[in-house]
Amino acid sequence: xxxxxxxxxxxxxxxxxxxxxxxxxxxxxxxxxxxxxxxxxxxxxxxxxxxxxxxxxxxxxxxxxxxxxxxxxxxxxxxxxxxxxxxxxxxxxxx
Ligand code: HEC
Numbered sequence: 229x230x231x232x233x234x235x236x237x238x239x240x241x242x243x244x245x246x247x248x249x250x251x252x253x254x255x256x257x258x259x260x261x262x263x264x265x266x267x268x269x270x271x272x273x274x275x276x277x278x279x280x281x282x283x284x285x286x287x288x289x290x291x292x293x294x295x296x297x298x299x300x301x302x303x304x305x306x307x308x309x310x311x312x313x314x315x316x317x318x319x320x321x322x323x
Contacts, residue, residue, distance in 0.1 A: 258315040267316030274303040288323040
């Protein structure tokens, strides 16, 4: 019985930490040309409001995870837009 309760606690803690609210972009997800094109559009429309559009080659795949996690909230991107912009950037950064 103790094991069962402990298991339930561990389980629910896991579910909270992995709930839909906390999805962050940690790697590639989309690869269809349609989604990459959408990512490009979001990038071109949302990322030049405060500064010039950055060069996608500025960062490697890991670098964009970090930079986008700071910039996506500034650009008020949804999680999905954040993901599509990331996938677009790493599809063209040639790194
Ligand atoms: C609300 C304003 C704003 C928006 C929108 C915005 N940025 Fe930025 N960005 C900044 C500011 C301010 C800096 C400089 C300070 C810093 O680096 O945090 C910056 C710096 C950067 C840098 C240079 C620093 C680095 O880590 O290389 C890159 C690249 C960048 N932004 C990419 C983006 C991308 C991609 C988007 C679209 C998702 C975006 N930004 C949208 C304000 C914004």
